[in-house]
Amino acid sequence: xxxxxxxxxxxxxxxTARVIEINGAxxxxxxxxxxxxxxxxxxxxxxxxEPFHKQAVITxxxxxxxxxxxxxxxxxxxxxxxxxFYKELGVxxxxxxxxxxxxxxxxxxxxxxxxxxxxxxxVKYLHSHMKSGTILPHVEGIYxxxxxxxxxxxxxxxxxxKVVQMAAGAGMGQEEFLLQAVKVYIxxxx
Numbered sequence: 001x002x003x004x005x006x007x008x009x010x011x012x013x014x015x016t017a018r019v020i021e022i023n024g025a026x027x028x029x030x031x032x033x034x035x036x037x038x039x040x041x042x043x044x045x046x047x048x049x050e051p052f053h054k055q056a057v058i059t060x061x062x063x064x065x066x067x068x069x070x071x072x073x074x075x076x077x078x079x080x081x082x083x084x085f086y087k088e089l090g091v092x093x094x095x096x097x098x099x100x101x102x103x104x105x106x107x108x109x110x111x112x113x114x115x116x117x118x119x120x121x122x123v124k125y126l127h128s129h130m131k132s133g134t135i136l137p138h139v140e141g142i143y144x145x146x147x148x149x150x151x152x153x154x155x156x157x158x159x160x161x162k163v164v165q166m167a168a169g170a171g172m173g174q175e176e177f178l179l180q181a182v183k184v185y186i187x188x189x190x
Contacts, residue, residue, distance in 0.1 A: 002027075002039065003091055004098065005082045008047040017047055018079060032074050055090025058108035062148025063095070064133025066126060068103045077125050078103060088112055109133075113141040 008017045008029065019039060021028040027039035029047070037045060068078045085094055085107055093108040116123070116137055123135055123142060136143040155163075167177035 001091070002049065003086060004096060005079050005103075006049060006086060007079070007083050008042060008049050011046045011048055016074075017042075018074065030074065034074070050087075052087055052090065055088075055093060058089075058093045058110055060109045060146070061150070062133075062146030063106040063108060064135075064144050064146055065131040066105045066107075066129045067131055068105065068129050070098070070101050070103055077122065081122060081126070084112075107144060109144055109146045111138050111140050111143050116142055 002019060002022065004019055004022055006019045008019070009015070010017070015032055017029050017031040019027060020030045020036075022039065025040070028036055029039050029042055030036050042048075071078045082096070082103075082105065085105070089107055089110055089112075093110065095104075095106040097104045112119075119142060126135060132147050134145045134147065136145055163174055163178065167174045170177055170180075172180070
């Protein structure tokens with residue numbers, strides 16, 4: 001599997017390239033020398049991808065979200081961080097959406113095992129682009145924590161069935177439906 005902004009290395013020169021577009025079965029690759037070629041030709045051009053190990057799905061609730069301006073530079077910290085998250089966090093635990101000039105990245109809560117002192121610039125950069133979440137020091141590295149907290153309540157069977165029905169009708173999960181309902185109520189009290 002190949003992912004957006006994933007980097008490749010030339011097998012002989014060691015030069016890097018990056019996937020800049022994916023559409024269906026093909027896409028575009030940009031080299032560090034600013035040459036663009038079709039994704040489907042990377043093998044014959046002697047580039048290869050570093051395979052990512054499959055990471056376990058993280059079941060913790062919520063995401064941390066970041067918003068970056070689309071970088072002009074090939075060797076941008078944004079692209080390097082996306083590749084680092086692909087490798088350490090896994091594709092299943094992150095969401096990437098791209099508009100004409102913005103990259104929105106959402107990641108599941110996890111501990112990145114790095115030396116925080118070697119990673120200060122990146123942490124500062126992530127902090128300045130963070131929309132939600134918290135970055136904390138951790139004994140094993142850096143903890144990326146979401147702002148989602150549990151809120152539990154109990155109701156009788158009939159009430160629950162009504163919620164299940166209404167949530168399904170709205171195309172939502174029960175949790176999402178109840179959260180929306182409470183938000184609407186709170187906003188109506190202002």
